[in-house]
Amino acid sequence: MNPPMPAGLDTLQDSLFPLGETARIGEIVVPPCRPEHLGDPDFREAHGLKYAYAGGSMANGISSLRLAGSLAQEGMLGFFGAAGLQPDEIEKTIDQAQALPKSTSIGFNIINSPNEPNLEAAVADLYLRRGVRLIEASAYLDLSLPLVRYRVKGLQRLPTGDVFAVNRVAAKVSRVEVATRFMSPPPESFLRELVNQGDIDAETARMAEAVPMADDITAEADSGGHTDNRPAITLLPTMLALRDRLQEKYCFARPVRVGAAGGIATPTAAAAAFAMGAAYVMTGSINQACVESGTSEAVRTMLAEAGQADVAMAPAADMFELGVKVQVLKRGTMFAMRAGKLYDIYRTNESLEALPVAQRATLERDYFRAPCDDIWRLTREYFLKRDPAQAERGERDPKHKMALVFRWYLGQASRWANIGEPDRKVDYQVWCGPAMGAFNEWAKGSFLEDPSERRAAVVALNIMTGAAYLTRVHGLRCQGARVEPRAAAFAPRRIEDLRKLLG
Ligand SMILES: Cc1cc2nc3c(=O)[nH]c(=O)nc-3n(C[C@H](O)[C@H](O)[C@H](O)COP(=O)(O)O)c2cc1C
Secondary structure, three states, rough: OOOOOEOOOOHHHHOOOOOOOOOOOOOOOOOOOEEEEEEHHHHHHHHOOOEEEEEEOOOOOOOOHHHHHHHHHHOOOEOOOOOOOOOOHHHHHHHHHHHHOOOHHEEEEEEEEEEEHHHHHHHHHHHHHOOOEEEEOOOOOOOOHHHHHHHHHEEOOOOOEEOOOOOEEEEEEOOOHHHHHOOOOOOHHHHHHHHHHOOHHOOOOHHOOOOOOOOOOEEOOOOOEOOOOOHHHHHHHHHHHHHHHHHHHHHOOOOOEEEEEEEOOOOOHHHHHHHHHHOOEEEOOOOOOOOOOOOHHHHHHHHHEEEEEEEEEEEEEOOOHOOOOOEEEEOOOOOHHHHHHHHHHHHHHHOOOOOHHHEEEEEEHHHHOOOOHHHHHHHHHHHHHHHHHHOOOOOOOOHHHHHHHHHHHHHHHHHHHHHOHHHHHHHOOOOOOOOHHHHHHHOOOOOHHHHHOOOHHHHHHHHHHHHHHHHHHHHHHHOOEEEOHHHHOOOOOOOHHHHHHOO
């Protein structure tokens, strides 16, 4: 067959729209592909969605209810960023979420907190008590009893004999060993403990053997926030293959679905993820840059200026002592450098008192803007209310005291960013991945270049529509067509144009 044409932009777009109709270009036939065709139909059905698209949780309410709700309204999944919040704050949001239309497509985050097991248990309990039926479980290395309890409570035996879990779990993972735990039934030891505690009966424990811990696994590649910096192109196939192996072993009635996150910010990236077999795509960094996010205008403006290389790894506040890192924005803030310096000081010194005088003076002047003793007083008061054991340990153990003081800076740096504290701009901690730069590049020259135009659902619908269009372009290429590069691109469109285009 002869490659039929070098397709010009207008002619190609005229030929490939409407996306839902078979296109004939010369001798080539391109099958329909609408944005709502992309991904796994079971994912859409299970969560009541039109599109296989999810906005991931972003801590401290950065993925606000407004953000999650706007995605749900458009037929996508939205997760509220409950990490870092106390149960009473989360409960207020649950009240509001449950009053919204499409509330079943709004999920809540639960984050593994080995340092604060009571908090994790209280959050899981809250979700059960308040009938939150979808959670995003993140940062787990090992499963925890509260998470297993959430999953197995209310299991039902269907007339078909299959077991149905009313509590849906989407787990975010970047490692095979963690994914294995979520793609397997809940561990027997936890089930036994729950039976012994009278939390579940023996029949529920038996039913639990027939369901995986998670319905959905998000393979998190190089992303904003906590990340192992894995490339999506290697991580996703590994997770899909693992799922297939474990499905063969356990024969679940509904195989675990595997979605892709990390670096998805453009139609091209989404099309590639779906082509690799992703059940759904999840975004994060780009949603923080949208008007509905719970961060500040100052941060949104900084994010709009970021290039792909303007990110860096920096110590994480929650697992500082372990040397765990998070990906943050580098451009326009000194946070990554300063937090890295604090970690180095922590590693090489035994106490605040042992720091060289000049070094301590620098920290007090530039980082804390207060004497270390004042910061310790604030930190101690905070922990006496929230987790007294930490404060007591800090009193006994000078190295731990130093860690808590340094973690004060890391925690405040996120707060300053979220509230847009003008005087602390150089210290903003803004979790962000290279996706942000890729998005800015794609948005350049379009209405989405302006941060005030960035609405999560408009961005998402552009990505999904563009992905469907590019999938059709790929169909042309697969049949030997020569496609002009300009035609193989999808520029952002305003919502009314998208709606017209989609019919
Ligand atoms: C500001 C920010 C905060 C985040 N906080 C959380 C969180 O609390 N829980 C979680 O599961 N994932 C969190 N993530 C990860 C996102 O949910 C999402 O999986 C990730 O950002 C996708 O990669 P991307 O940043 O390349 O789009 C966060 C990401 C960002 C950018």
